[in-house]
Amino acid sequence: MFVGKVPFLEALNGSTVVLPCSYSSCIGIENLYFNWQFNDNGTMKKVCESTIKSEGVEPNVKIFRERVEFVGKNNNVSILLWNITFDDGGQYTCFGRNPKEKDRNHSAIFSLIVVDKLREVDNTLTIIIASAVGGAIALLMGFMLLKNFSLYVLSKLEKKKCVFMAT
Structure with a gap:
């Protein structure tokens, strides 16, 4: 699982953001289980989950949180958070397990920082x-x-x- 070169995002309260995550496997995928979780003061709360049967097959994603939408395609399992609030700020974990890789677990952490005003860069x-x-x-x-x-x-x-x- 990979969340990009910059594993954090500073976003304005009330805006819409994409939390990126993608997977890759040199031996392909079969029944790849993935989920997103949110660290709520030490308690991991599931945001969404699904299983991707094989490459190119769109998953049927279960969403467990309001204002969340799955926007991934192909090897992308990104989610969209719309109308974010300060409560949405924190660490999100993108997790995946591919049975073809002997059920090895893969995860990546993405941090969302919600602010009321964006910093001006000099x-x-x-x-x-x-x-x-x-x-x-x-x-x-x-x-x-x-x-x-x-x-x-x-x-x-x-x-x-x-x-x-x-x-």
């Missing part, structure tokens, strides 16, 4: 660095163009000088 340093790099590249290109133009002019003058001396 991009000033990024803009300064990008401007400095862009300016340096432009200066280097200008220098190369000036050098090539100077060499071109000097070669033309040398040709004219050679033609003038030959006559």
